[in-house]
Amino acid sequence: LGLRQAPSPASIRRVLTSAEPALLCSLNTAGDLAVLIVDGNAARGSRTPTTQxxxxxxxxxxxxxxxVQVRVADKASEIAALKDALAGVGITGCLVSADALHTQADxxxxxxxxxxxxxxxxxxxxxxxxxxxxxxxxxxxxPVLHTEGDRGHGRAEVRTTKVLTATGIAFPHAVQALRVHRWVREAATGKVTRTYAYLVTSLSAEQAGAHxxxxxxxxxxxxxxLHHIRDVSFGEDTSRVRTGHGPLNMAMLRNLAIPILAGLGHASIPEAYRWVGYECFTRPLDLLGLP
Structure with missing residues (x-):
């Protein structure tokens, strides 16, 4: 009859808690994997009095x-989980970008x-x-080899980048070192902050210049x-989903939804989210191409 009937809450709960997270990851058409950005985030709402x-x-x-997204084992760290996350991904020749926690020789x-x-x-x-x-x-x-700036969110920002050969750096395969200077001025108060970020990379100057x-x-x-949108727009930190694979699967569903919402042409993710919600029984499935 051309009607769509929503599954019962119990059916949705069973699927979310029991489905293998790898199945949801396989739905994501990641495309070009030449660069992978790695970072972790805690689903704070899944905490219980006895579990973190x-x-x-x-x-x-x-x-x-x-x-790809994996759950870090309890009482373990992201450092060990990185290998589990990338084990099934072809990363030969790929660049992996990670924060200071992963700056480890291992x-x-x-x-x-x-x-x-x-x-x-x-x-x-x-x-x-x-x-x-x-x-x-x-x-x-x-010398400063690259400069760029932008305005938004009530502030003006200028970033300058310097690059040097990593001479005398006791870190395996380190070829270049970077220093990024960030100059930020708050529009409302006029307050100016200056910070420096240091990085090392195995990419040579021929493979990656300053730009x-x-x-x-x-x-x-x-x-x-991405983590901010999941927390603020999708209320991930307030979600009480905690059973089985529920927290990981819910996070992956949010990951799948955000690029789709961002591609709708609305001014923001919340605006796109509201537009989809106006016809919640038709628009989500239409966007996914499902009958």
């Missing part, structure tokens, strides 16, 4: 498609040594020797925007 919140580690493309050996991939790691004080070596490079004498490296650094921040 589900911690999820995702690998996303710069286009916003999550290629992770580097796994990516560059075993999997023949490249890396772009943030360097912070959790690796004090490496941080001191990178910070001590002659940045004052290095490409600056864009890769900028792309890494997009996964934080």
């Amino acid at each position: 919140a589900a911690h999820l580690l995702a690998a996303m493309t710069p286009a916003g498609h999550v290629a 992770t580097e050996k796994y990516l560059a040594g075993e999997r023949r991939a490249h890396y772009l790691f943030t360097v912070k004080a959790n690796q004090p020797t490496l941080f001191a070596q990178v910070k001590a490079l002659p940045w004052a004498q290095a 490409r490296l600056a864009r890769l650094v900028r792309c890494h921040w997009r996964i934080e925007a």
Whole structure:
């Protein structure tokens, strides 16, 4: 009769908690995997008095498609989960971008040594020797090789990038080091903040110049925007889903929905979300091409 009947809440619950997360990941057409951005996020609403919140580690493309997402085992860290996340993904020749938590020699050996991939790691004080070596490079004498700026969210931002050969850096396969200077002025208060970010990469100057490296650094921040949208627009932190694979599957459904909503041409994800909700029995399935 051309009618669509929604499944019962019990049926939806059973599917979400029992379906293998890999099945949902397979629905995602990630496309080009030349660059993968890795970051973790906790689904705080899944915490119980006896168990900690589900911690999820995702690998996303710069286009916003999550290629793979795994749950970090309780009492474990993202460092070990990275290998599990990328085990089934062909990353030979791929660039893996990760924050300072993953700036570990073991992770580097796994990516560059075993999997023949490249890396772009943030360097912070959790690796004090490496941080001191990178910070001590002659940045004052290095020219600014890339500058870009933008305005939005009530602030103006200018970013400059310097790149040097990673000479004397005690980190395997490190070829280049970067320093990104961020100058941010708040429009409402006029307050100015200046920060420096240091990074190392196994990419050579021929493989990635200053412009490409600056864009890769900028792309890494997009996964934080993805987590922000999941938390704020989709209420992930308030979701009480906690049974079985529920937290991981719900997060992956949000990952699948966000690029679709972003491609609708609305001013924001919340606006696109509301537009779909106006006809919630037809528009979601139509967008997915389902009868």
